[in-house]
Ligand SMILES: Nc1ncnc2c1ncn2[C@@H]1O[C@H](COP(=O)(O)OP(=O)(O)OP(=O)(O)O)[C@@H](O)[C@H]1O
């Protein structure tokens with residue numbers, strides 16, 4: 482579904498992404514792992530149109546999408562979540578979901594004035610859809626809660642929920658499990674698996690938790706220093722000498738890696 486060819490993204494003299502090439506197969510839940518600073522989020526940002534690449538190309542279903550802005554990619558069904566959740570804190574959880582789909586009739590003043598009944602119908606449909614998403618994510622009881630009051634993990638679920646308000650093809654999840662308790666992490670994992678199986682979503686998932694990656698992802702792509710270091714099943718990756726080496730160099734995360 483996605484092909485990345487020799488992608489570079491420099492910040493001044495620093496090569497955050499340094500010639501990365503990879504493919505994400507349609508229907509897969511592909512993992513993207515690597516030590517802190519490996520360039521994973523930057524790669525996501527370039528694919529999702531948040532940052533232009535310095536050089537290199539990105540294709541979706543064979544069509545070049547390099548440098549397209551996020552809203553155009555959104556219409557093509559390419560969505561991303563951010564490493565830090567960005568909910569609208571003073572709106573309710575349900576309202577956060579209801580504002581995702583583009584092209585609602587209520588968006589222009591002219592239409593608001595002349596088409597009240599149509600807007601009311603659309604709003605009711607959106608509300609139903611939002612409640613279905615909340616049921617799916619097991620957080621219907623939070624529908625009327627202000628999003629700002631959610632726990633970190635619940636905000637991540639809401640981020641995932643936003644991708645379900647439209648017909649996504651591929652969703653890029655940046656550390657959707659970070660700082661989330663075990664129970665909620667498994668809820669997130671189950672939601673990802675169901676979306677993949679039942680709605681045909683392809684996923685690319687950045688995550689440091691190797692249990693989570695092992696449960697969800699095949700294949701797993703490893704990045705280090707802006708390049709793709711290895712690709713394979715989670716089991717193969719965890720035995721890969723070069724991968725272990727890359728993690729050992731960074732200290733903090735090697736315990737997860739070697740112990741997994
Ligand atoms: N806007 C920016 N300006 C300058 N340097 C940046 C910028 N964004 C990222 N970098 C640098 O690029 C490198 C890669 O960052 P990136 O966030 O892509 O890593 P990552 O693999 O997502 O790491 P983590 O696992 O910690 O989230 C880091 O050294 C980071 O400091």
Ligand SMILES: [Mg+2]
Pocket residue numbers: 521522523564655
């Ligand atoms: Mg990151």
